[in-house]
Amino acid sequence: MQAVTERDALIAALSWQLSMGADEAMLDAPVARTAAPPPGPEAEAKRPPTTPSAPIPLRKVPPAGQLSASLAAGASTLEELRAAMAxxxxxxxxxxxxxxxxxDGVPGAPVMIIGEAPGAEEDRQGKPFVGASGQLLDRMFASIGLSRAENLYITNILPFRPPGNRTPTDAEIALFLPFVLRHVQLAAPRFLVLAGGVSAKGVLQAREGITRLRGRWHEVTVLDGTVFKVLPTWHPAYLLRNPIxxxxxxxDLLLLRRNMKDD
Known part of the structure; x- marks a missing residue:
């Protein structure tokens, strides 16, 4: 019997594969037939060199406190300040x-009053101190010869009413304080009256409450170094609730009148 060579075994195996329907050779790994063929040496030589793209810089948005300070410092008139705040x-x-x-009142008046925030009526009319507390404020200052029609200028720490007339937060006060100090600087009053604890603690940056702050003179320095005489007093809304x-x-009003005469 003739010995079967390796060549004969391979031919027999190939014949069996053909009889089983195998009509093409298989590779160890599948072929991606839809992919583009790899570039040859000539294509690699023609390809331009690539450079890594520079990252797109992110736009830096300043914190709201920095923005309010920048806007306040950039206002050179009361009208510019009003537009910046609006x-x-x-x-x-x-x-x-x-x-x-x-x-509200007369810009450049000798006395400037700073309250806390607009109430419901102030929010409707767009003016400070026009509700019940504003009417009491007018009567109080009229008793020493001052009125918003002639020699009073009035504003608030916040230019917007907090929801539900809630007390302004420390963050809200700090946010608008640069506007307030610039407002004082541009209005340039001789005397500053702070109506209520929120206004007094915010402008004076004091830890004491209005009970300890009122009844005596303080000083506040604004952005250009100007020093203003400051008198804290009760807010008219508090007086309506506590007539005593x-x-x-x-x-406090008599103290203000005496200093106005002496100044």
């Missing part, structure tokens, strides 16, 4: 308020 979008209060409340405190407010 266009300031760094506070969510503008979304819930009806009107922007800037000021009106005697303290009257004492």
């Amino acid at each position: 266009g300031f979008e760094g506070s969510a209060l503008r979304e819930t308020a009806t009107n922007f409340v800037f000021s 405190a009106k005697r303290d407010a009257w004492a």
